[in-house]
Amino acid sequence: LRCIDSVVGLISDNNETHYREEILQLTQWCSANNLVLNTGKTKEVIVDYRRSRRSAHTPLLIDGEVVERVDNIKFLGLHITSDFSWNTNTSHLVKKTQQRLFFLRKLRRAGLSSRLLVNFYRAMIESILCLNMTVWYGSCTALERKQLTRVVRTAQGIVGCPLPDLDSIYTDRVKKRAGSIAMDSSHPGHRLFVPLPSGKRYRNIRTTTNRLRNSFFPTAVRAITPCRPPLQHIS
Known part of the structure; x- marks a missing residue:
């Protein structure tokens, strides 16, 4: 049986405790369900946007074996790099x-x-x-x-x-996916679609970088939020 899985952990202020706990839980779950992790085929990608990297991350160990650290991986047909460039x-x-x-x-x-x-x-x-x-x-x-x-x-x-054209296909798919997430309260991203008091628009997600602004959820919220009508000046 071949199983493809991924684990995402947050490393904040050089504290890798949460990340290591996620790996440990996966290892324990596999052991309890008679599954063996193939460390030789397991890869680790670290996304680090800090301008100054004062300390290197400790190598990841699974059952005493070091997991290979790479700059890019192929996951579900996508080539994902450590800097999220495409x-x-x-x-x-x-x-x-x-x-x-x-x-x-x-x-x-x-x-x-x-x-x-x-x-x-x-x-x-x-x-x-x-x-x-x-x-x-x-x-x-x-x-x-x-x-x-x-x-x-x-x-x-x-x-x-x-x-x-690809732009039209992308816009249509974003709107379709955004609409389904906004209507599905069980989806993890549902909480990001926050209606304004009027109930006619969604609150835009505040972004500070172009990387975040162009990512899916800020784009999705903007895609399904109707454009504000122009103000009419009464003379």
Whole structure:
């Protein structure tokens, strides 16, 4: 039986107690349920935004074995780096979709109709470009978005008809996901959707960095909050 799991722990003021307790609880749970953690396949990624790192983090041990510390991992199809930049993930997606553009060209040369070519694109190329895009697309740089858009435009030229742009797909998915979270009181992120006294708008999440502002929850709250109507001046 193969199981993929992740543990997230907070290290505050160089106090790793909470983080170590999370690891210990996972180890004890696996032992109690007759599961063995494969330390050789376990990776540790530390996200540290401090400008000055005075002390190094203590190596993580599981059953006496040191867990390898890496700068990026692949988790559920996403390449996650220690600085939460999406360059590695974008490069992987672009490379994978460009390989499939070859088959799209082959199908066009075989005489398939535009409708079938679009179906192939939506199933085999767009599905890769949009994999978990609510997590990463909002934080992409302008260069990374340009690389992704180039794939769509190339496919559009092959198919011969307009294709949905990634910005529209991202906006629609954010709104859909945000709406479901706002209506689901059992979701961990539900508490972030706080209605204003009027009940017509949600309170924006206060952000101090662009990294946080472009992440999912601040974007989701803004996406499902109706725009404020312009003020009318009465003369």
